[in-house]
Amino acid sequence: MFLKVRSENPSDYPAITEVNNLAFGQPAEGKLVENLRKNPKFVPELSLVAEVDGKIVGYILFFPVKIKSGTGEEKETISLAPLAVRPEFQKQGIGSELIKEGLKACLQLGYDSVIVLGHPEYYPNFGFEPTEKWGIKDPFGAPTEAFMALELKEGALEGTGGVVEYPEEFLDV
Numbered sequence: 161m162f163l164k165v166r167s168e169n170p171s172d173y174p175a176i177t178e179v180n181n182l183a184f185g186q187p188a189e190g191k192l193v194e195n196l197r198k199n200p201k202f203v204p205e206l207s208l209v210a211e212v213d214g215k216i217v218g219y220i221l222f223f224p225v226k227i228k229s230g231t232g233e234e235k236e237t238i239s240l241a242p243l244a245v246r247p248e249f250q251k252q253g254i255g256s257e258l259i260k261e262g263l264k265a266c267l268q269l270g271y272d273s274v275i276v277l278g279h280p281e282y283y284p285n286f287g288f289e290p291t292e293k294w295g296i297k298d299p300f301g302a303p304t305e306a307f308m309a310l311e312l313k314e315g316a317l318e319g320t321g322g323v324v325e326y327p328e329e330f331l332d333v
């Protein structure tokens with residue numbers, strides 16, 4: 161299997177929506193990506209597809225967010241979501257490859273940490289830990305073990321406790 165991870169092109173948009181629809185079994189995440197693309201903060205270089213033999217089989221998006229402390233300080237970070245792999249291509253390492261390549265791209269673009277709300281058994285494989293370690297809270301009231309973060313640079317999240325502020329597009333999901 162020849163797997164290539166690359167940034168999206170406009171011609172990929174329909175296939176990206178389809179991958180999300182199939183992976184999640186509902187249209188919300190595909191729609192979220194379409195809505196976020198219209199947000200000026202969207203970073204096309206961090207909207208990545210996994211291609212096998214020219215077919216798009218996986219997708220990952222990183223979107224800039226802020227951690228806001230109670231005293232009004234703000235820390236720039238980036239959220240990982242959604243991550244999707246076509247059902248018939250799952251459990252072959254494609255999700256892992258998207259995460260690893262995505263984390264490298266985030267670091268290259270200057271991000272020092274990543275936040276994710278997701279499967280607590282999956283993301284620790286890549287070094288993610290529950291955000292309560294840093295006093296970082298989610299605005300959705302998710303289970304604490306599902307809200308995780310990773311420092312791309314050691315110590316990046318030290319002293320940054322607060323609430324993660326997501327763009328409003330996420331609040332519709």
Ligand SMILES: CC(C)(COP(=O)(O)OP(=O)(O)OC[C@H]1O[C@@H](n2cnc3c(N)ncnc32)[C@H](O)[C@@H]1OP(=O)(O)O)[C@@H](O)C(=O)NCCC(=O)NCCS
Nearest residue numbers: 183184243244245250251252253254255256278279281282
């Ligand atoms: C989650 C998802 C992206 C993983 O993609 P994938 O290509 O199947 O992942 P990988 O093949 O890289 O899996 C790596 C490991 O994680 C495990 N894993 C996959 N999904 C998992 C889950 N939901 N919970 C726990 N472990 C999981 C795999 O079993 C595999 O373990 P192994 O290497 O010991 O066999 C894919 O299952 C998917 O699209 N799911 C539906 C959408 C979704 O839930 N997205 C994530 C939202 S947080």
